[in-house]
Amino acid sequence: MTGGTAEPVLEISRLAVSYGSKPAVRDVSLSIGPGEAVAVIGSNGAGKTSMLRGIMGLASVAAERLVFAGRAIAGLPAQRIATLGIGYVAEGRELFPGLTVEEELLIGSRKLSRAERADRFEEVFELFPRLKERLGQVTRTMSGGEQQMLAIARVLLRAPKLLLLDEPSLGLAPIIQDAVYGALAALRKRGLPMLLVEQNAFRALNACDRAYVLELGSITREGASCEFLDDPSIRAAYLGS
Amino acid sequence: MLLQQILNGLLGSGIYALYAVGFTVIFGIMGVLNMAHADVGMVAAMAVVWAVMMGLGPIEAMALSLAVTALIAVVIERCAIRPAQRFKSDAAIEMPLIATIGIGMILENLAALLLGNRALPFPFQRSAFLNIGGFLVSEGLLISAGIAVVLLLALELLVARTSFGRQVRAVAQNRNAARIMGINPEFMVLITVILTSGLAGIAGCLAGVSYGFVAPYMGIPYAIKGLVAMIVGGIGSLRGAVLGAILIGVVEAVAVTYFGSQSRDVWVFVILMIVLALKPTGLVKAQGVA
Amino acid sequence: MAFWTTILLTAAINAIAALGLFLQIRSGQFNIGVAVFVGVGGYVSGALGARFGLPPAVTIPISLVAGFLFGALFSALTLRLHHWFFAVTTLALSSAAVSGISLIDFFGGALGLSGVPFVTSPVPIVLSLLMSFLLICLIDRSAVGLAIRATGDDQMLAQIFGVRVKLLRVMVFGFGAAIEALSGALLAHRFGLYQPTDLGFALSLSTIVAVMIGGKNSVWGPLLGTFFLVIMPEVIKIAPEGELLILGTLLLLVSMFCPDGLTGLIAEAVRRLRSLGSANPEASARPDAAAVSEGVLHHSKHR
Numbered sequence: 001m002t003g004g005t006a007e008p009v010l011e012i013s014r015l016a017v018s019y020g021s022k023p024a025v026r027d028v029s030l031s032i033g034p035g036e037a038v039a040v041i042g043s044n045g046a047g048k049t050s051m052l053r054g055i056m057g058l059a060s061v062a063a064e065r066l067v068f069a070g071r072a073i074a075g076l077p078a079q080r081i082a083t084l085g086i087g088y089v090a091e092g093r094e095l096f097p098g099l100t101v102e103e104e105l106l107i108g109s110r111k112l113s114r115a116e117r118a119d120r121f122e123e124v125f126e127l128f129p130r131l132k133e134r135l136g137q138v139t140r141t142m143s144g145g146e147q148q149m150l151a152i153a154r155v156l157l158r159a160p161k162l163l164l165l166d167e168p169s170l171g172l173a174p175i176i177q178d179a180v181y182g183a184l185a186a187l188r189k190r191g192l193p194m195l196l197v198e199q200n201a202f203r204a205l206n207a208c209d210r211a212y213v214l215e216l217g218s219i220t221r222e223g224a225s226c227e228f229l230d231d232p233s234i235r236a237a238y239l240g241s
Numbered sequence: 242m243l244l245q246q247i248l249n250g251l252l253g254s255g256i257y258a259l260y261a262v263g264f265t266v267i268f269g270i271m272g273v274l275n276m277a278h279a280d281v282g283m284v285a286a287m288a289v290v291w292a293v294m295m296g297l298g299p300i301e302a303m304a305l306s307l308a309v310t311a312l313i314a315v316v317i318e319r320c321a322i323r324p325a326q327r328f329k330s331d332a333a334i335e336m337p338l339i340a341t342i343g344i345g346m347i348l349e350n351l352a353a354l355l356l357g358n359r360a361l362p363f364p365f366q367r368s369a370f371l372n373i374g375g376f377l378v379s380e381g382l383l384i385s386a387g388i389a390v391v392l393l394l395a396l397e398l399l400v401a402r403t404s405f406g407r408q409v410r411a412v413a414q415n416r417n418a419a420r421i422m423g424i425n426p427e428f429m430v431l432i433t434v435i436l437t438s439g440l441a442g443i444a445g446c447l448a449g450v451s452y453g454f455v456a457p458y459m460g461i462p463y464a465i466k467g468l469v470a471m472i473v474g475g476i477g478s479l480r481g482a483v484l485g486a487i488l489i490g491v492v493e494a495v496a497v498t499y500f501g502s503q504s505r506d507v508w509v510f511v512i513l514m515i516v517l518a519l520k521p522t523g524l525v526k527a528q529g530v531a
Numbered sequence: 532m533a534f535w536t537t538i539l540l541t542a543a544i545n546a547i548a549a550l551g552l553f554l555q556i557r558s559g560q561f562n563i564g565v566a567v568f569v570g571v572g573g574y575v576s577g578a579l580g581a582r583f584g585l586p587p588a589v590t591i592p593i594s595l596v597a598g599f600l601f602g603a604l605f606s607a608l609t610l611r612l613h614h615w616f617f618a619v620t621t622l623a624l625s626s627a628a629v630s631g632i633s634l635i636d637f638f639g640g641a642l643g644l645s646g647v648p649f650v651t652s653p654v655p656i657v658l659s660l661l662m663s664f665l666l667i668c669l670i671d672r673s674a675v676g677l678a679i680r681a682t683g684d685d686q687m688l689a690q691i692f693g694v695r696v697k698l699l700r701v702m703v704f705g706f707g708a709a710i711e712a713l714s715g716a717l718l719a720h721r722f723g724l725y726q727p728t729d730l731g732f733a734l735s736l737s738t739i740v741a742v743m744i745g746g747k748n749s750v751w752g753p754l755l756g757t758f759f760l761v762i763m764p765e766v767i768k769i770a771p772e773g774e775l776l777i778l779g780t781l782l783l784l785v786s787m788f789c790p791d792g793l794t795g796l797i798a799e800a801v802r803r804l805r806s807l808g809s810a811n812p813e814a815s816a817r818p819d820a821a822a823v824s825e826g827v828l829h830h831s832k833h834r
Contacts, residue, residue, distance in 0.1 A: 058417060078420035094418040096411045103407055107422055110404045158423065274615045320787055334614045335561065339743060340786040342563075346736065346779025353772040457772075461732065465626055468619045476616075503630050503641075510627030513620060514608060521611045 006034050009162050009193045010055075013065035017047070017054035024050035024059075026217035032162065035191040037184075039204035039225065041238055042214035048197040049091050051214065052166050055195075056088045057081045069161055087160030091167045093151040097140035101131055101150055104139060108154035117157075124153045127183045145176030152183065163187070163194040169203055181207055201238035205229050213238075245376055246494045252382040254490025255389030256451070259444035260467030261474065261482035262396060263437035269477045270413040270433050273322050273337040277345035279464035281317075281438045282445025285310045286363065286455040287352050289446055293364040302364075306442060314438035317344055318431050345460070352457040360456040363449030381451035388447060392440065393483060400479065409433055413477075462506070469509050473516045475523025484524055488512065540653055542761035543660045544717045548734075549741045549753030550663050551710030554670070556747050558703040559683035560606065561618040564625035565711055566734035571598045572712025573729065574638050577647035577719035582637065587650050587720050594716045595709045602708020606701045625735060633727040643726030650720035659717060663710050668750050679703055733775075740778045743785050746792025755793050 010032040017025035025047040032038050042048055054061040057078035066074040073081050082088065096104060105124070109117045125132040128149040139147060148168055155163070168184070169177040177200075184207055188194065198204035205211055205225040213221040213234070221234075228234045260279055267275045285306045292302035321340035367381035400406035412419045412426045419426050448463070449455045470489050474481030489509055496508045516523065548569050555562045562568070576594035579585045609620050633641040670676050681689035682696050690696050719725045737760060745756025764774050789796055 056421065058420070077425070078417070079423050079425045082421050082423040088421040090418070090421065094415060094421070096414040096418055098414050099407070099410065106404070107407050107411055107424075110408075154422065274619070320783060324787060336786050336790060338561065338615050338618060339739075340783050342736075342739070343779045343781075343783030343786060346775055346782065350772040350776035350779060354770070354776065358772055462626065465619075465623050469623055472616055472619060501634075503634055506623075506626040506630040507634075510620075510623045513623050517609065517611065517620075 007070060008033050008067075009036070009069060010195065011065055011067040012055070012063065015051065015054060015061060015063040015066060017050045017059050017061050019050075019059065023217060025054060028214065028217075028219050030212050030219065030222070032193050032195055035193060036210065037188045037194045037196065037208040039201075039208040039211040040195065040197045040214050041199070041201040041204055041211060043238075044199065046214045047217040048199075048214055049166055050217075052088070052164050052195070052197055055081075056086060056164060082158070085159075085161035087155035087158060087163045089148075089151045089155055089163065089165045089168060091170060093147045095139040095147055095151060097138075099139055100135065101137050101139065101142070102135040104150055104154045105131075105135075105157060108157035112157075120157050120159070124156055127156075127186060128153050143176075144171050145173070145179065148172060148176070148180055149183070152180070156187075161193070163192055165194060165196045167198055167200075168196070169198060169200045177203065201228075201234075242498070243495065246498050247491055248376055248378065249382070250491035250494025251487065252378070252386040252490075253451070253494065254487045255382075255386040256444050256447050257463070257466050257470055257490055258393060258483045258486035259389050259440050259447070260463050261470035261486045262393065262479055263440050263444075264467050264471045265474075265477065265479055265482040266400075266409075266433060266437050267322075268471070270409055271322055271325070271430050272334070273325055274341070274468070275317060275322070275434075275437075276338060276341040276464065277313075277317055277321075277348060278341075278437070278441050279445075279460035279467060280345045280348040281310060281313055281460075282441040282443075282448070282463065283455065283457065283460040284313060284348055284352060284445070285442030286445035286449045286459075287356060287361070287457070289365070289449070290361050290363060290455060291356065299365065306446065307439065310438050310442035311435050313348070314435040315431070317341065317438070318434040320344065322430065322434060323427065345464075349457050349460065356457070358457055360454040362454050363446075363452075365446075366450055366453040368451075368453045379451065381453070385447035385451045388443070392443065393479075396440070397479060405432075465506070466509055469513045473513060473523060475525035478523070478525040481523055481525030488524075536653070538761055538765060539758075540656050540721075542758050543656050544714050544721065545738065545741070545761065546754050546757040547660055547663050547717070548711045548714035549738050549745070549757045550667050550750075551707040551714065552738050552742050553707075553747065553750065553753045554667055554679070554710070555704050555707035556742065557671075557676075557683050558679045558700055559614060559617075559686060560700060560704050561614060562621050562704075562707070563618050563739065564621035564628070564735055565738045566730050566732070567621075567625055567628040568598055568602055568708040568711040569715035569718070569734060570628065570632070570725065570730040571601050571708070572715030572717075573719035573725040574632065574644060574715075575712070576716035577644045577725050578638055580648040580720070581644060581646040584648075587648055587655075587716075591655075591713070591716045591720075594712050598712025598715075599705040599709035602711075603701050603705030605708075606704035610697055610700060625730065625732060628730045629727050632730060639725075641727065643724055643729075644719070645724045647719045647723045647725065649723050650717075656717055656721075659713055663713065664750070664754070667710075671750050675699075733771075736775070737778060740782050742792075744781055744792050746794030746796075748791050749794035749798065752792055752794045759793070 008031045012031065013029045015025060015028040016023060028051055030038065040048055040051070050059060053059040055066065057073065057076050061074050063074050066072060068084060068086060071084060073084065105121065109120055112120060130146055131149060131153055134142065134146060139150065142150070168180050172180065181203060184194070196204050196208055205228050208225050211223065211225050211228050212219050260282065263278050264275065267273060288306040288309045289302045292305045297305065321337045321344060325337040367384060369380045371378050371380055371383065400409060408424050408429055411422065411424060412429045416426050448459065466489050470485030471482050473488060474483070474485030489512060492512055493505055493508055497505055548565060552562055552565050572594040575597045576587065576590040579590040579593060580587060605624070609617055612620060632638055638644055678689065678694045678699055681692065681694055682699055686696055741756035741760050742753050743756070744759060745754065746752030785792055
C-alpha cells in the first residue's frame with residue numbers, strides 16, 4: 001500500500017514555505033509512493049496552495065528533505081522541476097490567456113517528434129474529447145471546466161512522473177467536476193502518482209488512496225482515505241456531516 | 242505631388258516600423274520600455290562606418306556590427322531589464338526606464354567621443370533616384386522598405402507560427418505558467434532582447450543606406466517615433482506597431498511638404514495626442530505580444 | 532570667488548527646476564521633458580519683457596501661472612497614461628517643442644528670444660530657491676504629500692484608499708511645472724536670451740540625473756544632486772559629450788545599485804546606526820505602498 005520496498009516518488013520532510021517573512025507552511029512531511037494518489041485536505045488558508053507552490057519551486061522553501069524521484073529539488077527553478085517530471089496544475093489553471101487550445105498543447109508537446117506528438121494528442125483527446133473540438137479557441141474565452149481540462153491535458157503531454165493538482169474542482173459545476181475527476185481516476189488506473197490538494201474533501205478522499213490533513217501550515221493527521229471517510233471528527237470538520 | 246509624398250512616407254516608415262516592433266516585443270515580454278533601443282541601431286550603423294574606415298569589407302563590417310549589437314543587447318538585458326524583476330509594482334517600471342536612458346546616454350556620447358559629434362557618411366548608401374511609374378523613388382528608401390517588409394513578415398511568422406514564438410508569447414502572457422511548462426523566462430527574454438536589438442541594428446544601417454549618413458544622436462528621433470508608433474498602434478500588438486509607424490511616416494511626409502521640415506516633430510506629437518484623445522488603447526487591441 | 536558665485540547661482544536656478552521635477556516624479560508622472568516647462572517660464576517672462584517692456588516683477592509671476600496652466604493641461608490630457616507611457620509623451624512633447632517654438636515669431640523664431648531684461652541681483656534667485664524648497668518641504672510632509680506618494684507608488688491602491696488621483700495628478704504636475712517655469716524665467720533674465728535648443732534634452736537629462744543621483748525620495752535629493760552635478764564638471768574638465776557620458780553612467784549605476792540616490796544611502800546609513808542602538812529592528816522598517824496609502828486614510832480621518 002504505502003511505499004514498501006520501492007523508492008517513493010516524492011519524499012518531503014519538514015517543509016517550510018514562506019513569502020518574505022510570512023510563513024505559509026511551517027512543517028509538512030509526507031511521501032508518495034509509486035502509483036499512489038495522495039490527497040491533502042484542510043480549510044481555507046491552511047497552506048495547501050503554498051505547499052504545492054513550494055514543491056514546484058514557485059515559492060521559497062526550506063526543508064530537511066525534498067526529494068523527487070531520487071533528486072533533491074529544493075531551490076531549483078520551477079522550469080527545471082517541470083523538466084524533471086513534475087506536472088503542476090495550478091489553482092486558477094494559469095493558462096496563457098491569448099493562446100488557443102492547440103497552441104497550449106503545442107507548447108506542452110514541443111519537445112516531441114511529430115509521431116510522438118500525434119500519439120500523445122490522441123491519448124489526451126481520449127481523456128478530454130471536448131478539447132479536440134475546441135482546438136482553435138482562445139483559452140480566455142473557454143469555460144472553467146474546459147480550462148481545467150486543458151490545464152491537465154497540456155501537462156500530461158510532457159509525460160510527467162508526478163502530478164500536482166491544486167483544487168481541480170474549484171468553481172466548477174458538479175457535472176464538470178465529475179468529468180474532471182473521471183479523467184483523474186483514469187490516470188490513477190494507469191498508475192500515475194498524484195498529489196491532490198482540495199477543499200472539497202469528499203471528492204479528494206474518494207479519488208485517492210491516502211490522505212493528510214493540513215491545518216495552519218502543519219500536517220495534523222495522516223491515514224488511508226477510507227479511514228478518513230469513516231472518521232467522525234474528519235466528517236464533522238471537512239465533510240459537513 | 243501628394244501621392245509622391247505619401248509614397249515617400251510609406252517607404253520611410255519601414256525603418257520606423259522596425260524600431261516600433263522592437264519596442265513592442267520587449268514591452269510585451271517584459272513590461273519594460275527599452276529607451277536605448279534606437280541607440281543600438283545607431284551603434285550598429287556606426288560600427289559599419291568604423292569598420293569600413295579601418296579597411297574592412299562589407300561582410301566583415303556586417304559581422305562586426307552584429308557582434309557589437311548582440312553584446313550591447315546582453316548588457317542591456319543584464320543591467321536594465323533583468324533587475325526590474327526584483328522591484329514591486331510601479332517601482333518596477335521606473336527602474337528599467339531610467340537605466341535604459343542611462344545606457345542610451347552612454348552609447349550616444351561614447352559614439353560622439355570616439356567618432357566625433359557630427360554626421361558621418363555611410364559607406365553603403367544608395368541615394369540615387371529611380372523613376373517608377375512616374376514617381377521619383379529613392380533607391381535607398383526602396384531597399385530599406387523592401388528589407389523591412391521581409392523582416393516584419395518573418396517576425397510575424399516567427400511569433401505566430403513557430404515554437405519559439407509561442408514560447409515568447411507564453412512568457413509575455415503568464416510568466417509563472419511558462420515556468421511550469423518548462424520554459425525558462427529569463428532565457429527567453431535574453432534571446433528576445435538580442436533578436437530585437439538585431440532588428441534595431443538593421444534599422445540603423447538601413448537609415449544609413451537611405452539617407453546617406455549617420456550621427457551619434459540620430460537614435461533620439463527614431464526612438465520617439467518608434468515609441469509613439471507603438472502607443473498609437475496599440476501596446477503589445479505587432480501589427481499595431483507597424484500601422485502606427487506607417488501612420489507617422491505618411492503624415493510626417495505629407496505635413497512636411499505643406500508646413501516645412503521644421504514641423505516634423507510637432508506632427509508626431511500631434512498624432513500621439515489625437516490618438517490618445519480618441520482611442521486611448523491604440524488602434525489595434527492585443528494580448529501580450531500578438 | 533566671483534567664479535564660484537556664478538557657478539553656485541546657476542546651480543541654484545537648476546535646483547529649482549529639479550525641485551519641480553521631484554514633485555512631479557513623486558506623483559508618478561515621470562517628466563522627461565522638464566526643459567519644456569522650464570522653457571515656458573523662460574519664453575513667457577522673457578518675451579513679455581523683450582516685446583512689451585514689462586518689468587520682471589510682473590512677467591515672472593505671469594510666467595509661473597503660464598507654467599502651471601500648461602502643466603495642468605498636459606497632465607489632464609495624459610491622465611490615462613501611466614509612468615512610462617506618460618514619459619514617452621513628455622519625450623515627444625520635448626522634441627515637438629524644440630521644433631515648434633522656432634516656428635513662432637513672437638518668441639523669436641529659430642534664432643531665439645533676445646533682448647530679455649537683465650536681472651543682475653542674486654537675491655531673486657536665492658529667494659526663489661528658498662521659497663521653492665520650503666514650499667515643497669511643507670507639501671511633502673503634509674497629508675497631501677502622503678497622498679502624492681501613495682499615488683506615485685501605486686495609483687490603483689491609492690484610489691482605493693480614497694485619494695482623488697486624477698485631481699491630484701493634474702494639480703501636482705501643474706504646480707511642479709510652475710516651479711520649473713520659475714527656474715526658466717530666472718534663466719532668461721540672467722542670460723538675457725532663450726533659444727529653442729534650450730527646450731531640448733540636454734537640460735532635461737541633467738535635471739533628471741540630478742534628481743536621481745540626489746535621490747527621488749527626499750526633498751533634499753534634488754538639491755544634493757544638482758549641486759553635485761554642478762561641482763563635478765568644474766572639478767573634472769571635459770568635453771560636453773564626456774560629461775553626458777559620465778552622467779549616463781551615473782544614472783545607470785544609481786538605478787542599478789542605489790535607486791534612492793545619495794539621500795537614500797544616507798538615510799539607510801542613519802537607519803542602520805539607529806537599529807544598532809535600539810532593541811527593535813522592526814521599528815525602522817520601510818513603509819510599503821499599502822502602508823503609505825493607509826497612512827493617507829488615517830491622516831485624513833484624524834484631522
